[in-house]
Amino acid sequence: MRLTQILLRQHIGKHIKKHWRVQGKKIPRESSALQSLKDKNIPIYEPNEILEETRTFEKVDVIGIIPKQIAFDSTHPNWHSRVCHTYKDENVLLEGLNQAKCLTRTVELQQGLPDKIIIKNSSKELDSRVKKIIYNSHLFDSEQVKLPKLKDPERPAWNFPRLLGISESRRNVLMVAKLLQLIESLSGPQLTKQRFVLNDLQFAFPFEKSGDLIQFLIKGDTLITSDKPLQPITQDAGQDVQLPNLYPIKDTVTLNMENIYEMKNVYPVQKAISKHHPHTVFIHYNATEVKNIYEEEVTDDQILGRSLLKTFTVAATYAKEQFGEDVKVLPKPVTMQAVQSDGKFFHFGVLQLNTLDLDSEDGPKNIWYQTDKMSLFESCSYVSGKPTLVGYNNDVIKHLLALYDNV
Numbered sequence: 001m002r003l004t005q006i007l008l009r010q011h012i013g014k015h016i017k018k019h020w021r022v023q024g025k026k027i028p029r030e031s032s033a034l035q036s037l038k039d040k041n042i043p044i045y046e047p048n049e050i051l052e053e054t055r056t057f058e059k060v061d062v063i064g065i066i067p068k069q070i071a072f073d074s075t076h077p078n079w080h081s082r083v084c085h086t087y088k089d090e091n092v093l094l095e096g097l098n099q100a101k102c103l104t105r106t107v108e109l110q111q112g113l114p115d116k117i118i119i120k121n122s123s124k125e126l127d128s129r130v131k132k133i134i135y136n137s138h139l140f141d142s143e144q145v146k147l148p149k150l151k152d153p154e155r156p157a158w159n160f161p162r163l164l165g166i167s168e169s170r171r172n173v174l175m176v177a178k179l180l181q182l183i184e185s186l187s188g189p190q191l192t193k194q195r196f197v198l199n200d201l202q203f204a205f206p207f208e209k210s211g212d213l214i215q216f217l218i219k220g221d222t223l224i225t226s227d228k229p230l231q232p233i234t235q236d237a238g239q240d241v242q243l244p245n246l247y248p249i250k251d252t253v254t255l256n257m258e259n260i261y262e263m264k265n266v267y268p269v270q271k272a273i274s275k276h277h278p279h280t281v282f283i284h285y286n287a288t289e290v291k292n293i294y295e296e297e298v299t300d301d302q303i304l305g306r307s308l309l310k311t312f313t314v315a316a317t318y319a320k321e322q323f324g325e326d327v328k329v330l331p332k333p334v335t336m337q338a339v340q341s342d343g344k345f346f347h348f349g350v351l352q353l354n355t356l357d358l359d360s361e362d363g364p365k366n367i368w369y370q371t372d373k374m375s376l377f378e379s380c381s382y383v384s385g386k387p388t389l390v391g392y393n394n395d396v397i398k399h400l401l402a403l404y405d406n407v
Contacts, residue, residue, distance in 0.1 A: 078260050084206075084213045085255035087309060090289050094254040096301030098244035100308040102251045103209070105358045106351070106366040107241040114233045114350055114369050117402050122394045129182055130397050131389055137174035137343065138380045139387050141166050148288050171343035172284040176222050179397070183404045191405065196225045196275040204266035205316045209359050212252050215261060216313040222282035223314070225269060229277040230335035230406065233352045237364030254293055265325060267317035280403055281314050283307060283340040300373055303340065307349045308368055311338035315353040328357040329364060337403050345373045346396045348403065371399065 037044055070076055093099040101107065113119075143166050150160040184192045201220040208214065269276040285303065292298055315336040323330060334353040339346060349370040355363060378391025 072260055074259075076260050078262050080259055080261065082213060083257050083259060084215055084261045084263070085252040086258050086261065087214075087216045087218070087255055089217075089219050090291060091254070091256065092290060092292055092298050092302040093305045093309070095244075095246055095249060096299060096303075096305040097308060098301075098305075099246060099249075099251065099253070100305035100312075101368070102243055102246055103214070103358070104308065104312045104366060105243065105355065105360075106308060106312065106368045107238040107243060108368050108370070109234065109236060109238060109241065110369065112369065112371055113348060113399070113402075116233060117350070117406055119398050119402050122398055122401075126182075126186070126397060127392070127394050130179070130394070131392060133175065133178040133182065134377060134380055134389060134392075135387055137171050137178065138166065139382070141170065141174060143167065143170050168286045168288060168342065169284065172221070172286065172341065175341065175343045176282050176284070179400060180222070180224075183400055186401065187404060191407075194227045194275065195279065196273075198223045198225060198269065201268045202266060203268065203313050203317050204264060205313045205320075206263040206265065207316075207356070207358055209251065213263075214252065214255070215263060216309060216316075218310050218313045220281050220310075220314060221284040223269075223278060224280040224282075224404070225273075225275045226277050226279040226407075227275045228407070230279060230337070232333040232335055233350065233369070234367060236367070237354055238367050239362075239364060241365065243365075265317055265320045267314075267321040271321070278314050278318050278336055280337040280339060281311060283310050283338060285340055285342040285345075287342065303373070304347065304349075304370065307338050307340045307347050307370070308351070310340075311336050311349055311351045312353070312366070315351055316356060319353055319356060328360075329355045337406065339400070339403065344377065345375050346399070347371065347373050348399050350403075374399070 034044070073079070087093075093103075144164050145167050147163045147165050147167070149162065152158055152160075180197060184195075198220075199222050201223050202217075203220060204215065204217050206213070206215040269278075283306070285306070287298070290298060290306070292302070315334045318336075319330055319334050320327060322334075330353065336351045336353065338349040338351070340349075341347070347370070349368065351369075352367040354366050357363060374393060374396050375391070376393055376396045377389055380387075380389050382388070
């Protein structure tokens, strides 16, 4: 092929690359300018010293920035060398009710609720409304979350299909709120206007017993307060009734041992509120949260002990708020009612708090009344696509009405 002038032309891109490659290999020559300036005592500066501004930065706390997490060790501001035995919402006692009695210096004078609490009969209309509440709380609510995994003790490795439905905490909230609304509509405005219903309250009661530092930190899921305190139940201080013997087990077994804590008495309802006297505390039981430290199933006796400890904590914090931090034997007993439920079973109790001197062997004791666990129903589920309630028990609503009407 014949060469032409166009074919002899160079590619401009290749030419520039070659030019940069050649120029990049050049070595700069040393000039005598630097030495001449030094001989004349003229200061010499690097370009960065003139072009870049030197600034000093100060640390500024900006609102909204997440602070550094505090380490849970001896550097924590609430660290103490003395161990504190703590009881919280997810704890249960090893010996259940008997251990709770020893911790709180409480005895039982009789089985069942006090005689002054009158249990009345329920009507068919009331039972029908309670059944609707059960359906709405256990089946008809719109919440759909993953339920706890099913386990078969005989086949521990078997994986059951994951179920969706209403969570236990949601069922507890719905059941208590709807039942209280029903009870208030039946009790009449004269009684209802004397009460407040408060939710999610935190209580803290510290004390010493047998040389150990103990603190109860519990949550009152729902608390009914009144404008007047409940009247004492009995004049018997229980001095002739012996406390359970736990030997060789110590009272503080299975309590959390912590070095990071803050000791203070907390009753969250202020005296300035007209209806600040505690009346009835509702305790939610969630099987996925309340556990035994030995990974065993929670027994009925441990559930009963949980009712006593939580009721005692609410009553004790109120007593210190009323009579002072150093009160021992109360000038007037404090009466407190309790209802513990998981949405299906209900446990009722009444506590008469006579003393906060829990380390004494003589003197008055606290009095506890309770019922056995009652099942509101046997099962509530869909059978062949139809909502079905089996084994409804109206004794539960009777007891709830009796406790609410007690003054």
